[in-house]
Amino acid sequence: MAPSAVEVETPVVPDISALKLQALSGPYKELAATKFDADAEAGLKGHKAAKHPAYLPTWDRNEKYAPLEPFEHTEHGKDADLSFPNLLPQGVASVVDLTPTIGTEVRGVQLSTLSNAGKNELARFVAQRKVVAFRDQDFAELSIEKALEYGSYFGRHHIHPTSGAPAGFPEIHVVHRGAGDDSVDRYFANRTSSVAWHSDVSYEQQPPGTTFLYILDKPETGGDTLFVDAVEAYNRLSPAFQQRLHGLKATHSAVEQANASLSRGGIKRREPVINEHPIIRTHPATGEKAIYVNPQFTRDIVGLKKEESDAILKFLYDHLGFGGDFQARVKWQEGTVVVWDNRVTQHSALVDWKNGQRRHLARITPQAERPFETPFEG
Numbered sequence: 001m002a003p004s005a006v007e008v009e010t011p012v013v014p015d016i017s018a019l020k021l022q023a024l025s026g027p028y029k030e031l032a033a034t035k036f037d038a039d040a041e042a043g044l045k046g047h048k049a050a051k052h053p054a055y056l057p058t059w060d061r062n063e064k065y066a067p068l069e070p071f072e073h074t075e076h077g078k079d080a081d082l083s084f085p086n087l088l089p090q091g092v093a094s095v096v097d098l099t100p101t102i103g104t105e106v107r108g109v110q111l112s113t114l115s116n117a118g119k120n121e122l123a124r125f126v127a128q129r130k131v132v133a134f135r136d137q138d139f140a141e142l143s144i145e146k147a148l149e150y151g152s153y154f155g156r157h158h159i160h161p162t163s164g165a166p167a168g169f170p171e172i173h174v175v176h177r178g179a180g181d182d183s184v185d186r187y188f189a190n191r192t193s194s195v196a197w198h199s200d201v202s203y204e205q206q207p208p209g210t211t212f213l214y215i216l217d218k219p220e221t222g223g224d225t226l227f228v229d230a231v232e233a234y235n236r237l238s239p240a241f242q243q244r245l246h247g248l249k250a251t252h253s254a255v256e257q258a259n260a261s262l263s264r265g266g267i268k269r270r271e272p273v274i275n276e277h278p279i280i281r282t283h284p285a286t287g288e289k290a291i292y293v294n295p296q297f298t299r300d301i302v303g304l305k306k307e308e309s310d311a312i313l314k315f316l317y318d319h320l321g322f323g324g325d326f327q328a329r330v331k332w333q334e335g336t337v338v339v340w341d342n343r344v345t346q347h348s349a350l351v352d353w354k355n356g357q358r359r360h361l362a363r364i365t366p367q368a369e370r371p372f373e374t375p376f377e378g
């Protein structure tokens, strides 16, 4: 199916004020200079300095990586104590569910101090609750090296093919927009909405699992992140339709994201890949089944004719996107770390804050197993 918005996984335009122009050359440099100089100018003049300058995004055109190799993923969520004594100690942790099936807010525990037993519980708790917002964390104050060391427990770090990264740390995916410029208004010049549901980099052979996103600087209000529970979305389908989806695979493509990046003067760190994944995947720790197609990266259902594939994918995207009764909305606060399980959720940023305010986040994206399915159970 033609993607609903092909350009990027996260609606982020390279911010040339932070981009290292000297790293660019030839027509690329000219494009960057002509296309983005006005933004750079505004960014420099119009806004307070970044709170976390070490995390400002850079795009190094010379950085190139070989195709990703398969690796053996260890699912730590399988080893967790299901009463979560290390992650959520009684009388210490405050745990509030945002909705019945998806989303929990936790206070009173510091993620950075968790033992390995606590990290196993974190992987499992997040798989069960789909997305968890941990408040008052010190994550953004750790060195980038420490944050990456922490994240590496959960899987091999993914290096994004196109997104901005802090200089020297391609494993960090940076979300940064709106520092004193008009990029929020500009975003809506040719769009009616910023909602762009996706599961991160689902085109990889081993897409991410337990994923961390932490706030560095936030607008006064707005810029919340939406999440949808792809397990509950599966459970809501009739047994007959569930059964029809089992056994089907869909293609997921990185090609459009890479092309869109190049066309706006961005980078391509790796050659884009296309992979096939089951439409219904099983979570390795919980055994839950989830719908695993998304409008950003899924292209077609293998073995079906185009109209058939388009109709089923459109139904599934609408089902996920309009399912307000299995979605959660996370409001960022200073110190919030949001952890989600990318295998059983989709999410969307919202670009709805007041023009000119900075929104700055960092993502740590450990890859997980190759998606697999288990038989329909009725």
Ligand SMILES: O=C(O)CCC(=O)C(=O)O
Binding pocket: 009, 010, 175, 200, 213, 223, 224, 225, 347, 348, 349, 350, 361, 363
């Ligand atoms: O900016 C956000 O709220 C989410 C961005 C996003 O899609 C991501 O970091 O994976």
Ligand SMILES: [Fe+2]
Binding pocket: 009, 010, 198, 199, 200, 347
């Ligand atoms: Fe994302």
